[in-house]
Amino acid sequence: MLEARTAVAAIRAATAPDHDRVDAAYGAFDLADRTRYAVFLRAHARALPAAEAALAARPGLPDFRRRAPLLADDLAALGEPAPPPLRFVLPEGEAAGWGALYVVEGSRLGGIMLARSVPADLPAAYLGARHRSGEWRTLLAALDDAATRAGTDRWIDEAIAGARATFDLYRRAA
Template sequence: MSLRTELRTATAGDHERLDATFATFDLADAAAYRAFLRAHARALAPIEQAIAGSGATAGWRPRAPLLADDLAALGTPPPPPLPLDRPDEAALWGMRYVVEGSRLGGALLARQVGAGLPAAYLGAQHAKGEWRGFLDALEAAGEAGGAAWRAEAIAGARRAFHLFAASVAEEKAPDERR
């Protein structure tokens, strides 16, 4: 079984729960969209910071700067990042799988962003061949690393999903605050 299939299968429940959680944000509403971006920033910043210092960066284009630009355009500074203990190399590949995969969903979500609201972060799609190139590099790293490495990559992907889920608790959609 490919590592991509293992990752997708092992994290399917995490992915579904996170999608349902983020679906509570009305991206056409400026306040809800701001909270959505702040939640993403709380999780994305520490994950990308960890990836930046790893061997999982081949072909990688970070999106945290785009997210910070979108927040600045909304008059909001980036929120403090959630804490993240330094993951090992395999876990970082799993985390990168999550953030690279979120580009695919981001392209769909960008269509829901309200008129006049910045959408550089959600609109940052993969360049032609970039997703395939990442998946090929991921598979090669998984093959070289063996079963324990693959298990740690899966744990890293799950950890990324959980970090994003935790970020929402800090930035509830405005209609959910009471």
């Protein structure tokens, strides 16, 4: 049975090294440089559409606002074609989708901070796609609620596996 840990806290703690690896991989990009920014966006375009497609195929997840079209628009504005997405298969288990959604939606927070580094003359709809008021807190509460309803540590372990797989997708794409 679940003890004192929340699913969100468990996912955050268990995937901190994965998150750090992804941050390090993308931190090398100079977003103020048009060419390096385009490479950064192409890397994201190898990951995000694959992750969003996997999430859309998983029943039982809350609705989420896709950002792949914004990413494709930013690339097009730079005169860059979108690359083919990497192959991505979520691990088994209902909760894996929740873990993946945590990573995909969490990346919005980082995107807002990164958008500050993008010059005004470059497109930044993708990075600037912030959460609506209360949207992130609502998602985290729903994730914890789903874990509580499941009532097992196995559910949290599945969510962690889904989050790790998604972080790995982004790392591979970089």
